[in-house]
Amino acid sequence: MPQRTSLESNFPAAMLSGVGTKESWRKEVHRPATSTHKWWAKRLGTVFRGIITSATTPDGADAVGAYGSPLDLAGAIVLDPFSGSGVTGVEALKLGAKAVCFDINPVATLVQRQAVQPWDLGSLEAAYKEVESSCRAEVDRLHRTEDGRTVLYYFWVATLGCPECSEEVRLFDSPVFSKNAYPKRVPKAQIVCPECLSVKESRYDFVTEKCARGHVITQRGAVRGQFATCGNGHSFKVLGALNGSPPAYEMYAKMVADSDGSKSYEAITAWDRELYDECVVALAGLSQSAVLPRGRLAPGNNTDQALKWNFREWRDFFNARQLVSLSLIATAIRDLAGSAPEREALCALFSGTLEFNNLFTSFKGEGTGAVRHMFSHHILKPERTPLEAHPWGTPQSSGAFSTLFKSRLRRAHEYKTKPVDLVDRGAGIERISGVSQPVGASIADSWESFVSIEGQAAYVATRNSAQTDIPDGSVDLVVTDPPYMDNVHYAELADFFHAWLQHMHPYIGYSDATTTRRVGEVQHADPVEFGKAIEAVWTESARVLKPGGLLAFTFHQARISGWVQLVESLHRSGWIVMAVQPVKGEMTTSVVKAGAREPSNLDSVVVCRRAVDGATNPNSSVEEALATATRELTDLRDAQVDVGAGDVRSVVRGALLAYLASTGVDLDESVAAQVDSLASKSIEKLLGAGPG
Template sequence: MNIIEKDFPFELIDQIAERESYRKEINRPIYHIHKWWAKRLGSVFRAITIGANESNYNGFYKKFEPSNKIILDPFMGSGTTLGESVKLGYKAIGCDINPVSSYMVKQGLTWATKEELDKEFKKLEKDVSAKLKSYYKTEIPKESTKADVLYYFWVKVVTTPDGENIPLFKNYIFSKNAYPKRKPESKVVCPNCGEVFTCLYNSANEVCPSCKNKFDPQVGNVKGSLVLDSQGKSHKILNLVNQNTNPPDHKLYAILAVNKDGEKVYLKPSKFDFDLYKTACEDFEREKDNLIIPDQIVREGYNTNQARRFNYSRWSDFFNKRQLLGLGILYRRILEIPDQRIKEQFITLFSSTLEFNNLFCSFKGEGTGAVRHMFSNHILNPEKTPLENNIWGTSKSSGSFSKLYKSKLLKAKEYLETPFEIKLTKKDGKIISEKVVCSRKLRLSQAENFAELSEKDFLILNGNSSQLPIPDNSIDSIITDPPYFDFVHYSELSDFFYSWLRKGLSSNYNYFNKKDSSDKGEVQDRDADSFSYKIEQIFKEGFRVLKASGLLCFSFHHSNYKGWLSIYSALYNSNFEIVAAHPIKAEMGVATPKTASGNPINIDAILVCKKNEAPNCKGSEEIIKTAFSKTNNYIKRFEKIEREISKGDKFVILCSQILVECSTNNIPPEEAKLFLEKAIDNFTY
């Protein structure tokens, strides 16, 4: 019996996971080489992988010898299971139906030295950086040389039926510190003349030093879905937008640049700045036929309809012409890199840069990473005051190509060289962390098919995991994080990257030859029955390829018992028995059930399943009684380590324990529903 069937040391792992979650991109950079929407904590999945394959957890900081055990993840996502498995010396197979996932996981695990990458980066820098940066210059009064622009501040503009152009300002303070009480100075734009000046972050009464206009900087002309014109008449923003078929126009209203002393300065745009943008637009029109620009349509979907309502009909609409010009020039040069392996590393970096360089980005403020990327909301909500980044960037930039090269690409490759774990120790009453290297160098080899895996380290597949090119009874354990039936449909969002990637990768990867990144076999579905059926097919395939003694382990949480029932039905119909469920820290808090309104869910349940054996025969009252007892025991264990858990967290623990008891007693899904409802109604939160 593997140890995870009996227990999981969440008291230890929870603390490590908490520390990891503060800076996931630093502590597990191979999973953050590119955007993905559900990245699980590496320390948690390391512990799950050990627990599903070993007899104890003593090896968490142990260097494992290479093993022939094979770990499968049928919902690969960002590749956490693969990374943790190969670090432990196991062989790994990952499959995902989304092309962006399959591609980026391969790139995260691909070995490339700093010397190789630096050599190519310097060539790119020599060939294109000056050209790109020439479009991000400004004039600073009393300075003879042109200054580098960090960011341009834009505002959407709508036109009333009377012909009045109205900028969509929620308020007029556009820059303040992340900790405004400590550093109260902020930047404000005058709604009358556009002057940029300094005020306090909470000021409600300002006089423009230029035009003497008196105004409250906290109150803009946008009130929810409405905007006020100069006469005080309100208009529905969407109605004004839909007078045309194109996305709204934008007006440049402020600039953040770096002066000759290296200091950041805010400026009101001048004729120079407007002329430079005009030049960029003219250059784009002249060059566009020679640039690689996405032409893919934004398809309808829950996560995309908000953008479509604002007339963003193609993914190229998400960028202004200067951005399309700069990105097109950069992408064209990257595709000239002769070494395919290195070229793909830079294509990945380019794709990652897109997230921070588009019209759906906004300004986070001073004292933090300045650029709020476009996926801060899962729906693509058009930004009323977007931020235009300097694509190549400077030493003071955030989210630029040159900065992400160091913070994402190089960090990921350094981690392959020295993969480490976080170890916590107590010193003088304080918890301190250190990095412990307990894995071999990950100079990994990729198999092209299952047969090659005997001599290789990992295999990446793209396609429907209900039909895997894997022999029967060949997998030692399945460790995964399945999607949830009513959550984000990743392909609707990943199309943003796919529309660019397919332009440079379709000749090398068949899965980039589709019109978009969607697939009819996607498990995510807002209909619970459809979700349950599709995930059931994948569990059945898992049952086929899993060895008789193997375990299926996956993390799960849901704020609605229907989500739990869907996963239970799929397991029941696949002949899997849930033998244990353990709570552990989730990546982030989510919405909560009615019974725990206002209390976020901060934990996952790890469901441990094996091929069905002879069921127990407990009575109905005993099933609920046992589940209550296990739930309360876990709550006490959390209390003992002084970890606060919400009502939503208790809901997760309770549902998972009800599923264990129902499963081990072979309760059909229709009866399990009654047990869930009764338990939820009668448990004391």
């Protein structure tokens, strides 16, 4: 490791922000190895490649050139203690290093394993076909019309009884249930009569229509916000009318694949209802050995959102046909012989399919991917008008097992075999092969077995990174993205997948616990608890790092208390912050970021060295630290990178608090207030507007 690196001085933030922006819009295309399954806050591979290449490039050298060059870091070991989807591990392996990927959540470990290990394409295709021959015919039979056509999607609506008169109320907020993603360009829409559930074609902006039975249809449904109104005019709060159970659901329409390749919308018939009733009977008759989701939701920041709607067990998230169909697929995968990586990949693929096949999904409309997956808002939000998709699917389907096999597994295999990187050569951003090594690591489950592997290796394990089996001074570089101090709790959300996976046994050693929640999780909404947990990981990282090594991680925090706890935890565990580098963040359109009072686009790359190695903060005063942060933000703004008020505030907070901590100043409320005052002035100076 160089004595001073480009990561600490001439970090190519503007270039990385440009290529990162392109990646952020289609991560599944540009970094498919880490996109085989849902994980939250998945980082940009381009940025993490840039962090690793800059951390191994001397100060003053060509960091931009290093990013786009085929570096060979053979012999180096890169640790990620919060590995998530495995972005750091993949980028390290592509650059010739060995990777250590730890995460406390077993679902994250499953995602990482798919990202770094090789598959034999022939074996993968054969396993897929074996599953298909075992279950597809029955799944198809459960998703068909009376005349044998395939039903792509069933449309449902939640229903409640009016607390005052007991009249059943269908919880539509609008009768328009399908419209184009660009309705002004393509105004055609499908509407449903809330009274008789007949379906007809209209416009998205219709004023009034009459259904086939003569009922007048207007744009207004029964629901407005948290309240619903019955046909007798009684208004009531939806949650208050649940009476201890989840809402009931009623089918009202279906989208059918016609023989000529077109799609049509049709009303639900008595035959459709009888077919669904058959699924209810079939579910009750499934054998005890069939794979089904098991377990109850425990209270939590995210699970409380579902619990208040009385979704108490994970199986409540699915209707009877979904449970039967998904169980058929899951059981067929579980029963594949052996424990090969290809079987494991299909387990992960099935788990990823669940995101699009449950009662928390909705219809996005025509002209786009049809299914809005359940985590589109990073929360467990019940849908009043859920969409039921064909889980095996056809080429016309969205979010189905068969379509995701092609778009996720095949694409990931192609990428790992021949990686393609986004590189800016000066004339524009290009997709270039040949600057990265293929990814196909042998996976170890202990340090001892890891170091004995010749060639490409990854130590991938589910564990608390505050306690590892890595010997002192064994790792060259620690690169990570720690959880934020916020209310999006990954383990609570991951339990949705784990409820199925624990019975599929994706690989030897996969957790059979009833939940993925663990003691020692860093993610916490309470600042003090967050600080304590992350300090333990920083302390362990300092122990296992070689003398002169670096710790670098991305961070963004809207609350100053999060920055205070982060900086103090670093200081207590023996780290000195050498730089806070702003760079393009995960996703500009993130609900959390875009919807914030001060919208943001950037993350901070926090670069640290150990105090025991003689490191000192490079700034000599608050003024110098502020000037450094301002210069870096100005450079990005001048390079046409979007810089928001939240970005300025976050970067300035990090830089100033890091400097003050290095001088021994107690980061109390008065100091935090002074830092925030300087951040507000920086916002006004850089963006020409005051905060808020």
